[in-house]
Amino acid sequence: MKRSELFFSFLLIPIDAAMVVISFVISYYIRIKTDILPVNSEVTFKQYLWYVMYILPIWLLIYALNGLYRISRERNYFNDFYKIFISNAVALLIFIVAIFFSRAFFFSRLILILILAISVILVFVGRYVVTETQRYLYRWGYGVHRIIIIGNNEVSHKLAREMIYVKRLGMKFLGLVNGLQNKARRPSDLKVLGNISQLREIVARYHPNEIILTDVGINRGKILEIIQVCSDANAGFKFVSDVYSMVTTSVNSSILAGFPIMELKTIALDGWGRIAKRLFDIIFSAIGLIITSPFMILVATGTKLTSKGPVIYRQKRVGRDGRSFDFYKFRSMYIEKCDTTEKGSKWTTVADEKNRITPFGGFIRKTNLDELPQFWNVLIGNMSFVGPRPELPKFVDKFQAEIPDYFRRHRVKSGLTGWAAVNGLKGDTSIKERVRFDIFYIENWSFWFDIKIILKTIFLLIGEAFGGKYEYRDRP
Numbered sequence: 001m002k003r004s005e006l007f008f009s010f011l012l013i014p015i016d017a018a019m020v021v022i023s024f025v026i027s028y029y030i031r032i033k034t035d036i037l038p039v040n041s042e043v044t045f046k047q048y049l050w051y052v053m054y055i056l057p058i059w060l061l062i063y064a065l066n067g068l069y070r071i072s073r074e075r076n077y078f079n080d081f082y083k084i085f086i087s088n089a090v091a092l093l094i095f096i097v098a099i100f101f102s103r104a105f106f107f108s109r110l111i112l113i114l115i116l117a118i119s120v121i122l123v124f125v126g127r128y129v130v131t132e133t134q135r136y137l138y139r140w141g142y143g144v145h146r147i148i149i150i151g152n153n154e155v156s157h158k159l160a161r162e163m164i165y166v167k168r169l170g171m172k173f174l175g176l177v178n179g180l181q182n183k184a185r186r187p188s189d190l191k192v193l194g195n196i197s198q199l200r201e202i203v204a205r206y207h208p209n210e211i212i213l214t215d216v217g218i219n220r221g222k223i224l225e226i227i228q229v230c231s232d233a234n235a236g237f238k239f240v241s242d243v244y245s246m247v248t249t250s251v252n253s254s255i256l257a258g259f260p261i262m263e264l265k266t267i268a269l270d271g272w273g274r275i276a277k278r279l280f281d282i283i284f285s286a287i288g289l290i291i292t293s294p295f296m297i298l299v300a301t302g303t304k305l306t307s308k309g310p311v312i313y314r315q316k317r318v319g320r321d322g323r324s325f326d327f328y329k330f331r332s333m334y335i336e337k338c339d340t341t342e343k344g345s346k347w348t349t350v351a352d353e354k355n356r357i358t359p360f361g362g363f364i365r366k367t368n369l370d371e372l373p374q375f376w377n378v379l380i381g382n383m384s385f386v387g388p389r390p391e392l393p394k395f396v397d398k399f400q401a402e403i404p405d406y407f408r409r410h411r412v413k414s415g416l417t418g419w420a421a422v423n424g425l426k427g428d429t430s431i432k433e434r435v436r437f438d439i440f441y442i443e444n445w446s447f448w449f450d451i452k453i454i455l456k457t458i459f460l461l462i463g464e465a466f467g468g469k470y471e472y473r474d475r476p
Contacts, residue, residue: 004143008134009071013060015126016068020059023119024052031111054098059091078452080127085120092116135168144170148206150177150196150226151214155240159212160190174206179215199226203233210236269412269445276447281385285378292372299330299369306360309335312373317390320413324393325382328373332361367465374416386450387415388438389426399431406431409438412445419449422456 028048063069066087068080092112138144147163149156156176163173175193193202196218203211211230213223230237269277300311309331317327331338337356357365364370377383383390388409391399399406420426420437441449 004134004137005071008130008143009069011130012069012127015130016063016123017056017060019122019126020056020119021052023115023122024048026118027111027114030114051095055091055095058094059087062087062091062094077124077128077131078448078455081120081124082448084123084127088116088119088123135170138167138170141172144172145209146172146174146207147210147212148174148177148193148202148208149212149214150199150218151179152176152192153214156212156214157190159214159240174208177202179213179218196222196226200229200232203229203235207233208235210238212238212240214240269442273445273447277384277450278381280447280450281378281381284385285375288375289379292375295369296330296372299364299372302360303330303332303364307331307334307358309338313338316393317414318393318396318410319382319390320410322396322407322410325377325390327382327390328377330364330370330373332365332370333357368461371416378416382413384413384415386418386441386453387413388418388434388441389421390414399435403432403435405439406435408442409435412442417453417457419453422453422460 028045063084066083068083068087092115096112134143149160160173160176163169163171173190175191177193177199178195193206211226213226218226227237229235303311311331313329313331313333315327315329316324319325333356361370374383378385396406415421418438419441420434423437425434425437441453
């Protein structure tokens with residue numbers, strides 16, 4: 001473990017404490033100095049601060065119990081925000097209970113609401129600054145983990161390229177070590193340090209902080225030897241099996257008779273998750289149809305007045321379990337250039353923006369107003385708010401033949417938006433990468449993951465309204 005990681009994790013404690021205290025102070029002055037509601041308070045500011053001092057240690061303890069001080073190079077802002085909100089709510093609840101049982105006088109209930117709102121924002125901002133500072137220092141090599149990967153397969157190549165191109169991970173890829181001597185294919189763009197028989201010399205030369213094993217072909221004796229080399233060099237050892245890239249389920253670990261056991265579990269959306277997700281879809285698609293109905297009337301009118309043909313464009317798409325359904329959009333293309341075949345024959349590309357799309361269609365596509373009829377698809381159960389985007393039957397057949405994992409994405413309903421979509425993988429983009437993101441979503445689904453995707457979608461829609469379709473932009 002790097003000292004820098006300990007430092008930044010420890011630094012969060014005084015910053016959190018300061019932000020909580022500041023939130024109490026700001027809330028006090030807002031409540032006392034403004035005339036939102038009249039208040040008669042005999043509590044002095046000094047007495048009020050004693051309340052803060054009493055609750056602050058408990059507040060920080062709740063943060064620790066909720067995993068907010070877990071040492072990690074990769075922080076998830078959405079998860080942090082959720083944990084901060086829950087922790088602050090619990091801390092304030094304890095504060096209220098303590099006041100009640102101590103029969104102490106507390107002058108305002110409104111101030112508690114202010115404290116909750118302001119503390120969540122301030123603590124999140126403080127942590128954001130710390131995390132971004134840490135990530136910025138990675139660019140200069142401060143706190144970066146030096147990594148060697150043993151294995152020369154698809155898994156090792158993906159890991160290596162992720163370390164090379166995603167700087168915020170705080171990892172420096174040193175090179176690959178061939179697991180099976182003279183049998184592995186040498187990658188053209190990744191450095192190979194040598195063979196596994198030379199591991200001890202390689203470690204002595206490059207001084208890695210971690211060694212990651214991805215080659216499942218190595219026997220038990222050699223794995224024990226690798227672990228001994230790591231122990232002697234004070235380097236961490238991790239194992240990533242390419243077996244997990246061939247299964248459709250998540251992995252749980254447990255202990256039986258002192259041995260670690262890996263268990264493959266079914267996806268969360270096979271049980272109560274499916275019921276909860278469907279209830280969410282029904283409620284919010286109905287609300288969405290009501291709220292957007294004025295916009296849909298305007299779009300329908302504009303479509304009808306600016307080009308001939310039907311307002312709604314209907315097309316067959318493939319959803320959950322490979323079943324086809326009628327997919328609805330506002331027509332944005334000239335009717336004579338629309339794909340009206342049963343299975344679909346045309347793949348929409350950036351060139352279509354110029355020769356197939358009407359001027360008004362360009363506007364509704366840029367603002368994503370053409371997607372509004374899909375609220376109906378969600379309401380009647382053909383689609384969900386979040387899930388893999390549905391494809392044409394012809395392309396489903398094609399991609400399934402080319403990509404073995406492709407049909408996994410049909411284990412759940414198609415979505416208005418999805419994890420692949422908010423990462424720019426829609427339209428004329430890599431199908432293989434899209435499948436990888438879709439499978440990650442399916443295997444890691446949670447209600448809060450859906451909320452995260454919806455929030456990212458909102459920001460993406462705003463960005464596309466001003467900057468054009470995300471998938472068609474030039475990105476580094």
